[in-house]
Amino acid sequence: MPLDQKGADARHAQLYRMVMEGHVCPFGLKSKDLLQRRGFTVDDHWLRTREETDAFQREHHVETTPQVFIGGERIGGYDDLRRHFGQHVKEEGETSYRPIIAIFSVGLLMAVAVSYVAHGSVLIVRAIEWFIAISMCLLGVQKLQDLDGFSTMFLNYDLLAKRWVRYAYLYPFGETLAGVLMIAGAFVWAASPIALFIGTVGAFSVFKAVYVEKRELKCACVGGGSSVPLGFISLTENLMMIAMAIWMPIRMYVIG
Known part of the structure; x- marks a missing residue:
């Protein structure tokens, strides 16, 4: 599943997320919202079946979705995207008031x-x-x-x-x-x-x-x-x- 050529644009993001009949990935929705709030144009690619999702993961050597690509580079999932933008990601067991x-x-x-x-x-x-x-x-x-x-x-x-x-x-x-x-x-x-x-x-x-x-x-x-x-x-x-x-x-x- 090749990435769109627009992925070379630094302000253009490719998002691959699960949108199935019985399940819409919440982290996919969060990723899309975060990208748009950061001023990115998002090419939103839906993975509509389990088979399509598995094929995407095999092709890109990833174990989870969503996956975000910016400027032709794979950023990763929602937490990876937050880290990419310099936002804090809470770690397991981290102290919080x-x-x-x-x-x-x-x-x-x-x-x-x-x-x-x-x-x-x-x-x-x-x-x-x-x-x-x-x-x-x-x-x-x-x-x-x-x-x-x-x-x-x-x-x-x-x-x-x-x-x-x-x-x-x-x-x-x-x-x-x-x-x-x-x-x-x-x-x-x-x-x-x-x-x-x-x-x-x-x-x-x-x-x-x-x-x-x-x-x-x-x-x-x-x-x-x-x-x-x-x-x-x-x-x-x-x-x-x-x-x-x-x-x-x-x-x-x-x-x-």
Whole structure:
């Protein structure tokens, strides 16, 4: 399957991607979009059958599609194309704070929205409470999506879970329940002890693993398979729970 002569043009790209009746390659679509956004004219060649795809791979000695050619030179697949344009390509196991940034950012925006609807203002103490409580719920949901994956990571460092494995499975339920009750401002007599207990145990566990034993671990705070490093973020999560556990009873039963 020879390349079109236009491939010699440096601003002209040849794209070969699978477009079959039951499957359209998503990386092919991404490659085409990236090329067009970079100002390339794209000759979009569809590989419509498995046989046609296999023949293309044999001819060009490649194992995957899509394949991009620029100026007569094979660039490769989507990740190779990103590297060609100097864009970052995440490697397996690479550290990333994106999940935790997304959770806290959405939690803050939700707290601001709820505060505005409920009180017509965002500059109130209740907005901070909602931010922490909503963030607890979002973090809990991340863990509940894959309890086995979370528990496996959690057992690497949590002091109580190492002694009682079932605690690793109960933790996400406790965090989520405490967050929901604190959002509602209901049953604080139950929510505060739960948050205080799991937050305190968690804080001691993280501090011991990271700052005393100097271990390099992945944080289970956003669920199993997380690439967020254990340390300040997880410690912050636990300290937020402790702060809410102490503050909520004071606000409700002392300040009134």
